Amino acid sequence: MDAKKAREMIRKGNWEGPTCGIAPGFTQANLVILPKDLAYDFMLFAFRNPKPCPILEVTDPGDPEPKNVAPGADLRTDLPKYRIYKKGELYAEVKDIRDFWREDFVAFLLGCSFTFEWALIENGIPVRHIEEGKNVPMYITNIQTKPAGIFKGKMVVSMRPIPKDKVVRAIQVTSRFPSVHGAPVHIGDPEAIGIRSLDKPDFGDPVEVKKDEIPVFWACGVTPQAVALESKPEIMITHSPGHMFITDLRDEELGVI
């Protein structure tokens, strides 16, 4: 199935589950929708923090069509599930946001780790949480993001245990994809970035780290959502976890060289 067909299926209500594994090879994206008066600060925050906040598309105010990465798509209907937050609190989880859409809404599509995990696997590097059928473990670190306007906070990272002899290759492979978090932000000692216990992630599930493996940490797309919610915007809409937007981009197109 290609991306367009997948979006049609979702739009018609024929798919309500997570998007992992749907339209393989096509880039999936995180969604953050904010009113225009917050969009400048959010875009600046993303620009200053490209590793946790890699922007793939910013729509024109009021326009739900992501013209560059999926012409013809509609961001109000083409994701299986959305979360609506009011003043930082979860207000509703819905399958369609047409009733909530406003003329001053700006939608941000942000790169997601599915893309670089595919690249790791293609390169023969195991991805533990996929092997274990779990969600990736995520941790709040002591790494400060660079603030922009009202947005500020700590960086959230995801962790993947990498065999010692594959760490260099894992860095090379993910470096090619700066628009989906890129190279790791830290290798090894979790405490050096403020993580007390790998067994107790702040989000997602713990995974096994084997004897010959080193924990490697990548900037995580949860960061911009967490930072935006912290600022308690009047309204903010996101995808539901795992229920992403499927773009027409192919993963390999995001490789910088």
Next chain:
Amino acid sequence: MDAKKAREMIRKGNWEGPTCGIAPGFTQANLVILPKDLAYDFMLFAFRNPKPCPILEVTDPGDPEPKNVAPGADLRTDLPKYRIYKKGELYAEVKDIRDFWREDFVAFLLGCSFTFEWALIENGIPVRHIEEGKNVPMYITNIQTKPAGIFKGKMVVSMRPIPKDKVVRAIQVTSRFPSVHGAPVHIGDPEAIGIRSLDKPDFGDPVEVKKDEIPVFWACGVTPQAVALESKPEIMITHSPGHMFITDLRDEELGVI
């Protein structure tokens, strides 16, 4: 001389000429200053057109210090020469913009081709306009930029003749530097992108294209200035051509892998 010393020399009025060759190895940047109410559209335009508009820094409104790329610097005094435009017309050329500074000004620093020309030369690829002691030839193309708010227009490119057997290496070398225009946008036939005669550049000087050479075209930093002026903003301040801002970044730090 390092970047900090170079900026001090300029700030004290001890250097008023072009910055090419000063503080070698340190990244130089184009400057565009706009009022905050235009900054969102300009940043979105740059995001949608990263090849002609590679952003290195966006300052907070009213703050003349580019905290990330040159902490301690002052963008009002640390460039040798500035141009002030009102409603799209050149109003003044000055050595210091402290008298013109406003609390709603946002400064954009954009990557400049000096960085990738250095990389080409280091890789044994000749750069003709440097050899000939001229300004790089620049052409207005028929390539439409992606519009954002009030900003729209054609892409301006610079041209460098590259020996046939070095074109692939030139692409590899410049691909490493997406934040200073990156890979070429076109190779060969000028008419294919709307350029009638290489002998008549729209900006800069014509250079010789030898028999075994192919004209190669890169997106040019003149594009965002031209597009911004076209929109006739009430006020806009830029560096004077060739009189750039010298950052603390080292050119090699901009390499993506």
